[in-house]
Amino acid sequence: MPDHRYNHQAVEEKWLQFWDKERLFCDTDLALTPEEQKDKEYLLYAFAYPSGSGLHVGHVEPKTALDIQARFKRMTGKKVFFPVGWDAFGLPAENYAIKTGIHPRETTKTAIDTFRRQIKRLGISYDWSKEIATNHPEYYKWTQWIFAQLYRKGLAYQSEGKVNWCPSCQTVLANEQVIDGLCERCDSQVIQKNLKQWYFKITAYQDELIAGLQNVDWPAPTKSQQINWIGRSEGAQVDFAIKIAALPADKWPKLSIFTTRLDTIFGATFMVISPEKFEQQQLFAYLSSDKVTQVQAYITKAYQKTEETRKIGEKDKTGVDTGLLVVNPFNQEEIPLFVADYVLGGYGTGAIMAVPAHDERDLAFAQKFGLLVKEVVIDGRLVNSAEFDGLISSVAIEKMLASHPKVARRSVNYKLRDWLISRQRYWGAPIPIVYDPTGQAHLVKAEHLPWLLPNDVDFKPTGESPLRSSVEFKARVEKLYGKGWTPEYDTMDTFVDSSWYYLRYVSARDTKQFADQNTLKTWLPVDFYLIGEEHIVLHLLYSRFFTKFLRDEGYLDLPSGEPFAKMRHQGMILGPDGKKMSKSKGNVINPDEIIQEYGADTLRIYEMFMGPLEADKPWNPRAVAGVSRFLRKVYRLVNREIARHQNSSLSLLSDRQQLVQKLHSTIYKLTLDLPELKYNTAIAALMEFANLWEKMDADDVLLLKTEEIVAFIKLLAPLAPFIAEELYDQAKVLGFSAQKSVHLESWPAYDQALLQKEFTNLVVQVNGKLRAQFAWPTKNLTDQAAILNQAKNLEAMQKWLADKTIHKEIYVFGKIVNFVAS
């Protein structure tokens, strides 16, 4: 059984109630004076989906890490804003509803209640007065309002196109939800379907989404993911002509290609067009009859493959010769035109010039079809390229563009596509659109927002949007807009909800606007965003897009348009076996059980002590017990010291300098480590202090002054808020000017003079190898001659220098002496 002297269960529950009653971290006043604004600190943890299974130890780490920041920053006088909310719409709740018939609203509410209780139990100091949930009409009213703003600017539009469709989930999927051609959620084969869908025109911001990254403090891999996803690539478009014998040359149809390697154009030995583009450009008319059949057959077959399976068939190139010839405008060579699905319809112009000598894919295709390979760049310089021979590639490209302005022009391409936001699902925000009897789309009027999600729906997937089954929804539209009017039945992608939540936090209860402009100006950007590194590429792109859009509309005074100034990623907590925790592996650790056995303080400190925040770390059940030992030791030490202070016959130990120094160096260490999130080393420093304290602890003497005891308790407060509050409360009998809570205290200061010891240990090396050490008065560390002399004459050094000549003497201030000798 654990030590009964510290009853973590009772103590933690007591302070939990106290903080709640006192509303200690709630009702943050967001109106700051210009002076206060310099100290604002907006701390944000990733928007969480309230899953039915409750809190996981993996959630505890980042929440605790930010909570420590919040508490530490408050103690150092910062104006901290630390809100919480729920990304509450989404598929899991709906799928659960399909299975059980329980309405998603109920399961979501239950899940949020559980999460809230668990998070409070951990002692996370969120401002619960600003809590939001995306499924509340007060929230999604403004999600819909943002849709309306985008629609008015032409940045929300409807378009018919091929989309990924999961036949089992009965909904559209985003590209990243398709893994190897299968649905991420249910592993069904994903098919391509032509549907009219709503899109947000994020591509309007593509260049700014790249440029803005220069001004944010984010991990480099996260930035490069953003850049790769946008996929900007500079190159040229070149017009080739299709040779039609029956027409004069100036009437030949043009076919444009996109290339980043214009310098290799003399090596183009064939051209390839994608099946989609071939159809779109209506090139069948130019084919001979037998070719029509062949090409048609190929295109039909290609369409049966999905976008994803096309990618898998990477190595095995397929295609068909059209029998047509195209003319290379640089050398007038006539080269064959192929249709092949290794060229994508949606990128560039959907057609390429194939240069097998300098492109792997073209080479593979050329080898399969027995086509010419012609080298045009050797050792970085052009050959076989007429007047461009001998130029380096970059120069050649410029000259080629300049000399052929009619057929070649600069061109920039992007991989980024517009954001498909329609979902044929129930549990999301309805798209605020109604259709008149002619099928024309109209925005739902502002006074009808929030455009409520109907209740009378059948969740069972039918291939159509569940909202179609609502009688109320249809009736509502006819009542408000007229007979024959119909609603949009699709809901919005939940990414829409989570792309602006950090703006809503500052005006969580505002019923007049999505957020107050002045408050936004005060608090944005978020100073520190902590979020896992998985699945954030789109969340970040979308959030940045929304922020920039709202800035451009004048709702947000944030010139950079970058919502997250600094971002870091927490690592994963792995199972004791070093593998990712999962129910099937049976290696899941339940935080409730750890709290039950050891308390929330132990759980917090343990997770922070495991290693660097960003690293993946395996759980070690025994090490948890070690942290628990440390906290009980601290409790004992402080208790004993307080008790001795109440015995007036005792006095301070005269020789306690070492402990006082250690206290100040510990304050110093934490003051440096905490803002840098180096919690593992901060905790190690606290342990060192406790170890020394324990070693010096004696029954008949006082070791620390009252203010020193309190200073130590304050150091503990951000990390272990419960035990710190308890010890602070107990220390009140010592009669210092106490606050209501240790968490309202100010951070302790360290005495610079006490950081330096009287003597410094200097190391003596010979040829870089440690041979001796000696203590030297710290105040004389500048006396190089004396130090070198002392080092040379150390007894331990004699055998190392005896029959040697010293060639060089090195002294590194306060650290080391090295003799180079032979």
Added chain:
RNA sequence: GCCGCGAUGGCGGAAUAGGUAGACGCGCGAGACUUAAAAUCUCGUACUAGCAAUAGUGUGUGGGUUCGAUUCCCUCUCGCGGCACCA
């Protein structure tokens, strides 16, 4: 294939404007307290040789720069993550 990250005792990890490698914790060993256990405390613990003092070796591999390299540069090996027919 491309891009990025990483490799330190039995384990998690400390220490990098280049300067005592292994802080702190776990584990392990010995001891104190106890009738006993639990709890708690003390000492030890990179490896090799030695009773010891001490000496040698040591931060994935091989090399380089340097008086001195876990730290900087190059090579390779292994592991992890992301992207991937984007012309």
